[in-house]
Amino acid sequence: MNEFDLIERFFAPLAGPEGLRLKDDTALYSPQTGYDLLLTTDSFVEGVHFPKGMYGADVAERLLRTNLSDIAVKGGAPLGYQLSVSMPSEKMELWIPAFAKGLATTQAEYDFTLWGGDTTGTDGPAVFSVTMVGQVETDRMVRREGASIGDDVWVSGDLGNAMLGCALVTNQVISPAPRGENLFLFETAYWRPEPVFAYRAVLRQFASAAADVSDGILADASHISKLCDGCAVLNFDALPFSLGGESWAEAQKDPIQARQSLASFGDDYGIVFTASPVSRQAIFDAARNAKLKLTLIGSMQKGQGAVCLDVDGQEMAWPQKGYSHL
């Protein structure tokens, strides 16, 4: 099956009208008035961003969902994406059908389409790159830049399931072994992180700045603090670990260090954001009304970077501030 047959059979059915049936090599999009466009690119290298030999549908879902997360954190909605696939030609015929199935599932769930891309052979590890295009009402993008000294620092959802999921997926021994029901939960957290579209209204109403939780909570918070010449000061005891993460950490020789690992792993794809303390009660109320989990984890203070304080208010030694992709 050559490049054109593969595109015709597996990718063309995923294309929206902007993709011109993938018969052209350029997509055509007529912007709606009243909206800005958001563009974000995330690339996955086999063996670096996901383990070798994984099922195509899982890889596809994780690839799209991490890109969707970037759009969600900006307060936007997805429109479509350009997809670059580089993998050994001889593997494509076997692997691409499931990959395309994962793309289709995610597209249907979040209502966006494939616009175009490129498919190339390589004798190295597979590399997938997505450029996702989204839109947000004009001048309403929630940026990384915009926090003020004194702002509260919030995080959505839980931390920790993605690390345990990654351990399971890569056949690492987790001790104590999570119960059966949790296995699926953890693997799902790893393969199918939930983009935070549900938090969109809260974000847009209250957030002064936001980033997704992908590199580790300190690293992600410092993406924000760097842009306001501040230091994100987080309270370790306030960090919202997942039930599974908490019970795993509690059983470790050094539970505190275990929790640090969970928090540093990233990949949970929640949102860390800042907001004025004036809005604190309103944010709690909005979260309760919308049944969203939001936790106040610290504040933006003078200084730089991000630190975590222990229960005595002392800065904790932190083994690894986050994941650098190099």
Added chain:
Amino acid sequence: MNEFDLIERFFAPLAGPEGLRLKDDTALYSPQTGYDLLLTTDSFVEGVHFPKGMYGADVAERLLRTNLSDIAVKGGAPLGYQLSVSMPSEKMELWIPAFAKGLATTQAEYDFTLWGGDTTGTDGPAVFSVTMVGQVETDRMVRREGASIGDDVWVSGDLGNAMLGCALVTNQVISPAPRGENLFLFETAYWRPEPVFAYRAVLRQFASAAADVSDGILADASHISKLCDGCAVLNFDALPFSLGGESWAEAQKDPIQARQSLASFGDDYGIVFTASPVSRQAIFDAARNAKLKLTLIGSMQKGQGAVCLDVDGQEMAWPQKGYSHL
């Protein structure tokens, strides 16, 4: 040097306002009214789309120019691009400065900026992926679809220099050896193909359909014919080979087969387009006035695919219809 330092030092200076100084992970673009957006993605794998061990600035120029070619062929103008770089981390510090220089040169020449992207490590061959965003006045995109049976088939520029350039770049022996002045010409044709923006007015006024010359003239013409249920019938004697290509072919044991190789190589990044025969004289006139080389090479007829006729009007055997990237 980690990922963030690399981005800060070499990529951030290339960013336009849409790129938010690459401090965010999402670009923000406010579309102009009256324009459609064009999006095209081309990926380069080291050892497949360019030889291993090449100078970063050359690779960058070729990467951007092939993407620009797609925008030019649609009658559009470039705005910006998302760039995905995957290469061994330990090579980045040495290689990326020249790569960034090549990006800067091309951006300045064609007036567009970097909007964002992703940088990842890999232990495999380098993979670069560009998603270029361009714009064209609403409903004025020149598509691959739209040719009619009976249309003339035209090609811009010359065929052949890219193949000789690629041979030089990969240290293949070219016999007879091209003269000194041509070496640079050929290498330039390979590394720095000229996007066909100069042909924009002609394309938009006359073309019923267009594709760039990247996979080989027959393959590229058949991209158009496939979408009009026609067959592109080309006249071999009409194909405009470059002077260097012509003199190289003439010295081969089988000059006809040599010309077929030059024509099948693709990568010359001209335009093949169709237009009504009614416009024939107007196109010749427009080309002469604008000092552009346009050659009438055949016509769209009933049938399918693309064929080449010899001087007696017989269909020629054609060794390879074009380049499939798998």
